[in-house]
Amino acid sequence: MILVTGGAGFIGSNFILDWLAQSDETVINLDKLTYAGNLQNLVSLSGDSRYHFVRGDIGNQELVSGLLAQYQPRAVVNLAAESHVDRSIHGPEAFIQTNIVGTFRLLDAVRVYWLALDEPAKSNFRFLHVSTDEVFGSLEADAPAFTETHRYQPSSPYSASKASSDHLVNAYYKTHGLPTLVTSCSNNYGPYQFPEKLIPLMIANALSGKPLPVYGDGRQIRDWLYVLDHCSALRRVLEAGKPGEAYNIGGWNEKPNIDIVHTICTLLQESVETSRSADYRSLITYVTDRPGHDTRYAIDAQKIERELNWKPGETFESGIRKTVQWYLDNQGWIANVQTGDYRLWIEKNYTRSVYENTAVR
């Protein structure tokens, strides 16, 4: 079995649903259920004996050690993090605690567990740390895309905390020989993304006739990857990645933010019967820029293609169409997140006894 952290978040819930659709290997999901954790994403797994949820913090070393001893996973996939750049500007503390201190405590508990394993379990074990292209900082317009050896130059408290966690993971490989893998992925989009991030926020606001807030001039470039392509890349890295190595994951889809917003408006215009005579584009509102805003990210994903034979399955055009349709079909999901009802649902549906461990720090 595998232990996934942060499995109630956007990428984590897609990863678990996808994992269990492809294999019968049991998944333990350790998640603290911050505002970003939504167990409704995984409701289709209730009663599935291949899935266990544990509410808890990756920084709770005692809890993590107990879970490792109890379940004896062959791998840990670390997706737990504070992930939103804007929140890291206003409240960096949680980012330091989870992304740096939490990753350190998780790593150390894993090191102790791993050291005590017998061969071949010891050499087959993997710690996969899911990181981001943001650790590399901002690219000039004409600069080549980030390779795995690009200099770390993070700009925000979020990316600095992720960079720090990457360094800790690499140190545990070099110092202790823990078989680690680090992946750096570009911007994900798709189902179950919290509507504070660009794509779901624009869809949700457009559907309720609210302004579409574009930071600065909207010319900043991100490199977009459909979330299920990220999940398939993570499975491939876990299966065939070389311990101690880093792999960039990306979709070769560089787009300026304003183009993304226009595409969303066009797709909504095609799909939604609306009495509004105005175009969704009329909702676009340019707002004050994000401080320290990185102007461009671009991932060079040649290494993972060459060494692990992985390529994305979706183009941006196919992925964004699926995504807009998913949010149109799941407006109740958006409403539950926006009203906070998903948290009430957690309280209603998950009594203390359902949690195998409620020790949230």
Ligand code: NAD
């Ligand atoms: P998310 O914010 O949607 O989900 C994070 C999850 O982690 C939530 O379920 C939350 O409850 C949980 N969590 C937070 N702190 C925790 C703690 N201390 N202990 C246990 N659980 C905790 O994030 P996401 O977008 O799914 O990102 C997942 C990972 O992928 C993050 O490490 C992020 O840095 C990385 N990443 C994200 C993207 C992207 O575009 N979203 C791109 C590249 C890398």
Ligand code: DAU
């Ligand atoms: O590159 C990978 C990263 O992508 C991940 O590591 C992060 O966890 C993830 O949140 C994402 O970071 P970004 O800052 O790129 O994503 P966000 O959706 O917040 O913003 C995308 C771009 O859109 C960015 O240039 C800022 C801009 N933006 C964002 C919001 C929320 C706007 O113009 N308006 C907005 O309202």
